[in-house]
Amino acid sequence: MKFTRRQILQSAAALSLLPIAARATPQVLEAREAIQRIAPQGFPETQVWSFDGTVPGAPIRVPQGSRVQRRLLNQLPQPTSVHWHGIRIDNAMDGVPGLTQDVVPTGGSFDYDFVVPDAGTYWYHAHNQSMEQVARGLSGPLIVDEANKPDVDxxxxxxxxxxxxxxxxxxxxxxxxxxxxxxxxxxxxxxxxxxxxxxxxxxxxxxxxxxxxxxxxxxxxxxxxxxxxxxxxxxxxxxxxxxxxxxxxxxxxxxxxxxxxxxxxxxxxxxxxxxxxxxxxxxxxxxxxxxxxxxxRDQGRQGIDPLPRNPLPELQDIDQAPVHRMVLQGGAMRWLESARIGDAELSGRELAQLGRFWALNGYAERPTDPFLDAQLGSVHRIEFVNETVFPHAMHLHGHHFRLVLEDGTLGPWRDTVLVDRGQTRQIALVVDNPGDWLLHCHMLGHAASGMMSWYKVS
Incomplete structure (x- = not known):
């Protein structure tokens, strides 16, 4: 894809409006091997993969509405990337190789630069070969402070x-x-x-x-x-x-x-x-x-006030919103008879030989076409139908959603919903963040072996 002269000039103009501090060299976030004592006393130390030499990585703590800038420097023996979990982020900064960015090779770097719109508790973690890299230690907390913090000690x-x-x-x-x-x-x-x-x-x-x-x-x-x-x-x-x-x-x-x-x-x-x-x-x-x-400490505080609300979109007319059904399939005791990888329909035996044991709507790999192609600002419902005998933590990138409770009322905002074995759970969201977004099970082994999809907001 070629950029037009108009796009280049618009980008240059936008960059020139950023304050000098916003365009400063970002702080390095180094992914590297390290040694840390994580087992109890008396056991040897453990070789881990870390951000900046510690497990978990050093906390990133910023005020709501501020900018986070980190240059990922990859010193690991594998390519990697960073996903900023739960942040309603610009799509190019979401950290998903093959969907929002190229993988960062050994010795390579990538500059992450984004604004955090919502206060709250989030985290960052590797998003390439995640099952292995997160298990080896590549994660850390990301805390966004409210302007008016609760009264705690x-x-x-x-x-x-x-x-x-x-x-x-x-x-x-x-x-x-x-x-x-x-x-x-x-x-x-x-x-x-x-x-x-x-x-x-x-x-x-x-x-x-x-x-x-x-x-x-x-x-x-x-x-x-x-x-x-x-x-x-x-x-x-x-x-x-x-x-x-x-x-x-x-x-x-x-x-x-x-x-x-x-x-x-x-x-x-x-x-x-x-x-x-x-x-x-x-x-x-x-x-x-x-x-x-x-x-x-002196006793004196009674009860608790709600935390300040984040600037989330209002969910209206969800009864008229289209329902998109996502069926969770496969796994032990519910083995896949067949599923698709790309354009090919493979048998359960062929899938198992490839290490694929799960599927979402019949696909055992992220499909070429999006599960949902939505217009910016529209309201949608997604119904997760768990036909497996295991629970799954279904995570949407780029958005938060509300649970639709059994009586039709709306539950809390989430970015990851636990769908128990045999359970059907419905969520509703306003797709207000443009881009190509991942949707997957956050049992990372399930994602690696088939439970991966995506949706488009255009």
Whole structure:
């Protein structure tokens, strides 16, 4: 495609209007190998892939409405890219090789430059060979602060992840083409970490109020999160404030890529312990501990106000919006009889030989034509029909959407929806961000083995 003289002049004029600071050399975000202790004391250190030498990568924290500029420098043995998960971003900055940019080769670089329109809790992660690269450590938190922050004593970001390590060497188990993982629940680890640490501890006072920003950065694990000796509310999901804070009275699921902002009060006794816990089949396990010192904070705060709203589009007339059905197919116990890759219709056996075990609407690879070709500003509904025996975390790039509840009312804004086995879930969105956008399962092994599609906003 050739650029016209008019397009070049328009681009040059737009660039000349940017302030000098906006056109400064971006800060380097270096993807490289590193050594870090992530297993408990007594085990060896682990070789990881990192952003800037740490796992997770260093937090990127900016005010709402500001500009993020990072030059990705790839020093890894594989090509890579960065996706800025949950940000309603300019399409060229979305970080999807083959759809929005070229892959960044070893020794290469790419300049990311975008504005963050919404306050909230987001994250960034590799988006080439994601199942392997994210499992090796390539992710980090991206926090966008509100102009008017809630009244809390501490604001803590907690990235939840699980790692599959060899128990003898503490090295990452290199079995990313494991057919069992690809065709079942995905890559589940044998060590759960928070912020790259096993059983981390935070010092708090009794009656302190905390903001806990939970990010599930795992490949496939669904955390059922609960509180012990903490009392509070969910105030935002996937970065977007709830219209009314939701009291936490029981455990709640946090699927891969989903986030939840909690505001909690420490109600444990002095010199006791409060915990963030994960409920598993064989009991509850601590994710992070909060140790309470002797000094108490004065009691005085009651209840909680909603966080300020983000500038999301209004959803109107969803009853008249077209419904686009996406069927989730395949996997163990529901093996594909056949599915398409490009123009070819392949048998289930042929697909399995290629490592493809899943399909979306009969395609076991991102199809040539978009699942949805939508006009800018139009309203659409997508109905996810899960015909498999496994849950899937379906993620849309470039947009947030609202869940359509069983009674027809609208639920919270999300960018990733958990669709349980045999379940049908419907979402509604205004497609107000032009470009070609990925739509995929964020169980990254499922995406790698077939659950990948895309939609166009033009």
């Amino acid at each position: 501490q604001d803590l970001t907690l990235m939840l992840d699980d790692w599959r390590l060899d128990p003898e060497t503490a090295l990452i188990v290199d079995d990313f083409d494991n057919g069992h993982d690809l065709s079942h629940a995905g890559r589940l680890g044998n060590l759960v970490l928070v912020n790259g640490q096993f059983d981390p501890m935070f010092e708090v006072r009794r009656h302190e109020r905390l903001r806990l920003r939970l990010i599930n950065s795992s490949n496939a694990r669904i955390f059922d999160v609960g509180l012990e000796s903490l009392s509070g509310w969910i105030v935002a999901l996937d970065g977007m404030p709830l219209e009314a804070p939701l009291p936490v009275t029981e455990a709640f699921p946090l699927a891969p890529a989903q986030r939840a902002d909690l505001i909690v009060d420490v109600v444990a006794e002095s010199e006791g312990t409060a915990s963030l816990v994960s409920f598993e089949r064989d009991g509850a396990f601590g994710l992070a501990r909060f140790t309470i010192g002797e000094q108490n």
